[in-house]
Amino acid sequence: MVRPFALLAVMAMLLSGSTARAQAADPWLGRDKALHFGACLVISTGGFAGASFFTPKTWQRLAVGGGLAMAAGIGKELYDLTGRGTPSWKDLTWDGIGTAAGLGMSWAVARLFFEEAQPSPLARGLSGELRLEPVWTSAPVEPRLLRWSLVRAGRW
Numbered sequence: 001m002v003r004p005f006a007l008l009a010v011m012a013m014l015l016s017g018s019t020a021r022a023q024a025a026d027p028w029l030g031r032d033k034a035l036h037f038g039a040c041l042v043i044s045t046g047g048f049a050g051a052s053f054f055t056p057k058t059w060q061r062l063a064v065g066g067g068l069a070m071a072a073g074i075g076k077e078l079y080d081l082t083g084r085g086t087p088s089w090k091d092l093t094w095d096g097i098g099t100a101a102g103l104g105m106s107w108a109v110a111r112l113f114f115e116e117a118q119p120s121p122l123a124r125g126l127s128g129e130l131r132l133e134p135v136w137t138s139a140p141v142e143p144r145l146l147r148w149s150l151v152r153a154g155r156w
Contacts, residue, residue, distance in 0.1 A: 044068065
């Protein structure tokens with residue numbers, strides 16, 4: 001049981017040692033950070049949208065979008081570790097921020113435009129379920145007015 005933790009500790013030391021040299025030339029708001037943010041935002045949004053064709057569950061869409069985006073970000077950093085680039089924890093941080101932003105936007109769009117609205121707890125009431133129903137009324141002036149009334153489910 002000690003071996004996996006030792007392996008993780010050695011990997012953490014190796015990774016942190018390789019990024020310590022690049023700290024001076026690796027600003028938090030550099031051009032490459034914007035590219036990491038944008039790429040993960042697009043990948044997570046595309047993954048969320050693509051998963052919507054296969055599953056109606058929001059948590060599964062979020063998992064697919066987040067998994068794809070973070071796999072791309074981690075893959076890029078692992079590629080950089082091979083000596084073909086400069087690995088950076090800051091890049092990985094911006095990958096995570098871009099992934100979170102993309103998933104947040106995707107969730108908000110899906111919730112606003114594609115999911116069925118749920119009544120608020122206040123509208124349901126404490127003693128029984130309440131709902132709003134449209135009621136057509138006859139008004140002295142045409143056309144008839146549409147008003148909303150609270151109706152207790154099955155009792156009124």
